[in-house]
Amino acid sequence: MPTASLSSADRYRQLGLTDFEYQLILERLGREPGDVELAMFSLMWSEHCGYKHSKKLLRGLPTDGPHVLMGPGENAGVVDVGGGLAVAFKVESHNHPSAVEPFQGAATGVGGILRDVFAVGARPIAVLDSLRFGEPASSERSRYLLQRAVAGIGHYGNSIGVPTIGGEVYFEHTYEQNCLVNAMCLGLAPRERLIRAAAAGPGNVLVLLGALTGRDGIGGASVLASAELGEADQAKRPSVQIGDPFAEKKLLECCLELLDRELLTSLQDLGAAGLTSSAAEMAGKGGVGLEIDVSRVPLREADMQPFEIMISESQERMLCVVEPERVGAVIAVCEHWETLATPIGRVNTSDRLLVLDEGSVVADLPVDVLVDCPLYDLQSSPPPAPLYRAPVATLAGTETPGEVLRALLGSPNVASRQPLFEQYDAIVQSRTVRRPDDADAAVLALPGGSAIAVSIDGNGRRVACDPRRGAVEAVYECVANLACVGAEPLGLTNCLNFGNPEKPHVAWQLEQVVQGIAEACDALGVPVVGGNVSLYNEAPSGPIFPTPVVGIVGRMPDAAQAGRLGFRNEGDAIAVVGPFNPSLIGSELAKLQGQVPAGALPPMDEQAVRDAHAAVRLGVSSGALQNAHDIAEGGLAVAVAECAIAGGIGARIRLPEDFELFGEAPGRAFVVSGSRAALAGFPLIGVVGGTQLEIAGRLEVAVSALREAREHGLAEYF
Amino acid sequence: MKFGIIRFPGSCDEVDALIAARRVGEAVILWHGDRDLQGVDAVIVPGGFSYGDYLRAGAIARFAPVMEEVAEFAREGGLVLGICNGFQVLCEAGLLPGALLPNASLRFICRQVELDVVNGDSAFTRAYEPGPPARRLSIPVKHTTGRYYAPEEELERIQAAGQVLLRYAPGQNPNGAVRDIAGVCNERGNVFGLMPHPEHAVDPLTGSTDGIGIFESIRAQVADRVVV
Numbered sequence: 001m002p003t004a005s006l007s008s009a010d011r012y013r014q015l016g017l018t019d020f021e022y023q024l025i026l027e028r029l030g031r032e033p034g035d036v037e038l039a040m041f042s043l044m045w046s047e048h049c050g051y052k053h054s055k056k057l058l059r060g061l062p063t064d065g066p067h068v069l070m071g072p073g074e075n076a077g078v079v080d081v082g083g084g085l086a087v088a089f090k091v092e093s094h095n096h097p098s099a100v101e102p103f104q105g106a107a108t109g110v111g112g113i114l115r116d117v118f119a120v121g122a123r124p125i126a127v128l129d130s131l132r133f134g135e136p137a138s139s140e141r142s143r144y145l146l147q148r149a150v151a152g153i154g155h156y157g158n159s160i161g162v163p164t165i166g167g168e169v170y171f172e173h174t175y176e177q178n179c180l181v182n183a184m185c186l187g188l189a190p191r192e193r194l195i196r197a198a199a200a201g202p203g204n205v206l207v208l209l210g211a212l213t214g215r216d217g218i219g220g221a222s223v224l225a226s227a228e229l230g231e232a233d234q235a236k237r238p239s240v241q242i243g244d245p246f247a248e249k250k251l252l253e254c255c256l257e258l259l260d261r262e263l264l265t266s267l268q269d270l271g272a273a274g275l276t277s278s279a280a281e282m283a284g285k286g287g288v289g290l291e292i293d294v295s296r297v298p299l300r301e302a303d304m305q306p307f308e309i310m311i312s313e314s315q316e317r318m319l320c321v322v323e324p325e326r327v328g329a330v331i332a333v334c335e336h337w338e339t340l341a342t343p344i345g346r347v348n349t350s351d352r353l354l355v356l357d358e359g360s361v362v363a364d365l366p367v368d369v370l371v372d373c374p375l376y377d378l379q380s381s382p383p384p385a386p387l388y389r390a391p392v393a394t395l396a397g398t399e400t401p402g403e404v405l406r407a408l409l410g411s412p413n414v415a416s417r418q419p420l421f422e423q424y425d426a427i428v429q430s431r432t433v434r435r436p437d438d439a440d441a442a443v444l445a446l447p448g449g450s451a452i453a454v455s456i457d458g459n460g461r462r463v464a465c466d467p468r469r470g471a472v473e474a475v476y477e478c479v480a481n482l483a484c485v486g487a488e489p490l491g492l493t494n495c496l497n498f499g500n501p502e503k504p505h506v507a508w509q510l511e512q513v514v515q516g517i518a519e520a521c522d523a524l525g526v527p528v529v530g531g532n533v534s535l536y537n538e539a540p541s542g543p544i545f546p547t548p549v550v551g552i553v554g555r556m557p558d559a560a561q562a563g564r565l566g567f568r569n570e571g572d573a574i575a576v577v578g579p580f581n582p583s584l585i586g587s588e589l590a591k592l593q594g595q596v597p598a599g600a601l602p603p604m605d606e607q608a609v610r611d612a613h614a615a616v617r618l619g620v621s622s623g624a625l626q627n628a629h630d631i632a633e634g635g636l637a638v639a640v641a642e643c644a645i646a647g648g649i650g651a652r653i654r655l656p657e658d659f660e661l662f663g664e665a666p667g668r669a670f671v672v673s674g675s676r677a678a679l680a681g682f683p684l685i686g687v688v689g690g691t692q693l694e695i696a697g698r699l700e701v702a703v704s705a706l707r708e709a710r711e712h713g714l715a716e717y718f
Numbered sequence: 719m720k721f722g723i724i725r726f727p728g729s730c731d732e733v734d735a736l737i738a739a740r741r742v743g744e745a746v747i748l749w750h751g752d753r754d755l756q757g758v759d760a761v762i763v764p765g766g767f768s769y770g771d772y773l774r775a776g777a778i779a780r781f782a783p784v785m786e787e788v789a790e791f792a793r794e795g796g797l798v799l800g801i802c803n804g805f806q807v808l809c810e811a812g813l814l815p816g817a818l819l820p821n822a823s824l825r826f827i828c829r830q831v832e833l834d835v836v837n838g839d840s841a842f843t844r845a846y847e848p849g850p851p852a853r854r855l856s857i858p859v860k861h862t863t864g865r866y867y868a869p870e871e872e873l874e875r876i877q878a879a880g881q882v883l884l885r886y887a888p889g890q891n892p893n894g895a896v897r898d899i900a901g902v903c904n905e906r907g908n909v910f911g912l913m914p915h916p917e918h919a920v921d922p923l924t925g926s927t928d929g930i931g932i933f934e935s936i937r938a939q940v941a942d943r944v945v946v
Contacts, residue, residue: 424828
């Protein structure tokens with residue numbers, strides 16, 4: 001058996017491969033890999049591309065459902081929304097690039113997820129973002145990352161004409177070094193336009209579409225996304241890609257026209273690991289071989305080496321398979337859209353990925369060896385003591401309930417998101433029925449009068465306290481948000497953001513969370529149709545909070561009945577729907593009081609919670625409920641305050657004396673209002689009216705003062 | 719009545735304008751590289767980021783082949799409406815007075831704003847009930863480069879000539895536009911540009927319906943001409 005020489009050991013280690021992995025490559029190839037081949041392996045076997053620490057776990061997620069048209073493994077998941085239409089969606093992380101260069105990192109995160117969606121033939125119709133930063137009040141770095149990441153998201157989404165209709169943002173000290181930028185995209189397609197990535201048809205031509213290939217992003221997947229960031233991050237800046245939304249806009253329109261004209265056999269975007277992963281995945285899924293000549297790839301920098309061309313992560317490129325007689329027509333459509341189209345290779349009957357440079361072989365690899373990256377079992381153990389230090393207290397614990405309420409409404413995790421959302425075009429494409437802040441979920445109208453709703457959720461602090469139950473809560477809360485607009489869930493996508501999985505306590509968090517998501521999805525009948533994993537979000541001070549972000553798409557029969565967040569009519573009764581058993585563990589108040597995030601989250605009577613979801617969904621879609629709002633961060637007092645602020649009208653509330661006003665139990669219960677008849681059977685807690693929020697015996701604050709506190713919270717950072 | 723909506727590479731709101739225009743008449747998309755206006759009765763230069771807003775918003779689009787035809791169409795008295803990026807293009811093309819500068823905040827702003835119809839006696843605003851008081855509209859803005867500017871003497875002149883058709887209502891100016899100007903027309907009154915997006919205010923399901931009056935005004939103006 002061949003063994004590695006010293007110099008090659010330096011080479012592969014620098015590229016991020018372990019000794020074990022290199023030995024495996026030698027065994028499977030029966031020879032030493034060449035330079036280009038080694039570069040290709042280092043990318044395909046990276047955590048980012050190969051999911052080597054998570055793939056085994058992810059097999060436990062339920063992926064089947066009556067509405068699923070495409071599941072995990074395609075560029076995006078796809079569900080049937082009726083009327084001959086399908087919705088494709090996926091969430092993906094761009095954490096590491098954003099921590100190095102937030103504007104371009106976030107912008108290209110949006111660009112990448114858009115390409116995943118139009119790669120399956122769907123027109124992108126909405127973007128949502130899930131962001132995490134350190135504490136903005138005390139950290140200049142966090143303010144900088146926040147401002148620039150938000151600007152980058154807006155830059156890409158606004159310029160390409162896809163509305164950003166929602167999202168979430170949290171601020172915790174554990175994200176200080178490792179910010180999270182997760183972007184989710186939804187696309188709409190006639191069912192017959194859907195296309196898969198699998199290459200097919202020996203003799204067919206491989207055509208590269210879009211931008212010139214440059215040196216940007218070389219090694220991004222292996223260098224940035226598959227190891228912890230250290231002190232010398234600035235040196236990694238050249239690994240961050242640069243986005244050009246104008247190029248992508250033309251590429252998008254071009255691809256959709258090519259599909260409408262039925263000119264393509266298969267389509268795949270170029271993301272992490274560029275041509276290498278796109279070609280390997282297309283060949284692997286199609287069970288065919290591919291031959292690529294890198295000398296035909298149009299370059300931005302003339303002197304690029306073959307390995308650079310194969311692993312460049314230049315943005316705004318797609319790869320497609322075309323029957324030879326249709327190549328001319330494809331190029332004509334691309335010319336119309338001012339988009340480059342270059343035949344760079346062919347499909348063949350071998351099982352190999354053959355890379356040529358002006359005819360001479362520079363790589364010749366069996367596709368299965370390249371694609372089947374080794375998968376690792378996690379060595380997990382629960383941490384013996386709480387993993388995370390206490391946050392800095394901003395409340396002393398001696399404040400009145402009214403003062404606490406205002407402090408919570410002004411805290412970065414609860415305050416109005418309007419300073420972020422205003423930087424995003426939420427209305428282009430004329431489908432947006434509920435904009436951010438109108439309701440708990442965004443709502444988009446479909447042709448024919450129905451609508452889809454979407455929400456994205458994931459409170460890392462609660463997951464840090466209790467990973468399994470925190471993950472269950474995240475799924476239930478997302479479904480609860482959809483219920484507030486009257487929508488039934490169809491499918492889920494998720495992004496798992498964690499620290500270093502080679503550390504046992506992080507491995508344990510990951511296992512617990514995946515089990516929790518699986519358990520909740522099974523119980524709710526919501527299939528997982530796709531997702532993404534981002535590991536190694538860890539700084540010398542420790543890992544980030546375990547942060548599963550779940551995005552769920554739902555459907556409702558009548559767009560005109562979409563629910564709203566705000567109270568509406570003077571005199572309406574107010575009720576709490578659902579088994580609400582609040583606790584301060586993991587709550588926003590506990591954070592403001594400087595408590596360590598640890599302890600068991602309150603248990604959940606899952607059947608009762610699902611009944612509550614169904615009751616709210618029905619109440620909203622029938623028009624019986626005037627508003628609906630899920631009780632989340634800050635508990636019942638904050639939820640009622642948010643309904644009052646959104647509606648511009650007060651409320652008088654009466655609660656049991658020992659009721660925990662600011663205790664939390666997300667995903668389980670709702671604040672709703674309506675006529676007494678409409679609320680029959682629900683426990684009434686008060687009445688809508690006046691200009692004050694009054695909770696008998698506890699607090700009395702003008703709605704205008706509440707609004708001011710909520711609006712001020714984040715505005716000062718922009 | 720047929721509207722023609724121009725599509726540049728990088729246009730984003732052209733389909734929205736198409737949908738809005740079809741609420742009051744026929745509408746077709748016109749490609750930037752074509753010189754044929756297909757016999758339309760009015761042209762809409764839509765919002766978005768034509769040519770990626772490279773160089774300067776609207777600066778490249780004005781050189782598109784179709785814009786020569788639009789300029790000729792305007793010289794002959796045809797109605798031309800520029801929305802957002804379209805307003806920027808028409809200013810760059812010299813079809814409208816003034817210029818649009820980066821927002822005072824230097825950031826993109828997407829917001830529902832209130833506008834006052836300052837002159838309800840124009841080809842583009844005649845469908846709104848005449849004031850006083852000025853009709854108040856709720857229409858969204860979304861732009862980075864929307865701060866209207868013109869030199870003082872020009873402002874005096876266009877104001878005196880009734881060319882300021884829309885102003886942001888008091889306290890609503892989102893971008894620092896001089897004299898709260900949201901939309902202006904040319905001296906002849908047949909070319910109109912505005913930063914707010916009336917095409918995003920035509921359906922109660924997605925917001926207000928206050929923008930439909932712009933499209934209805936154009937239809938009424940075209941209809942009158944046909945009668946004459």
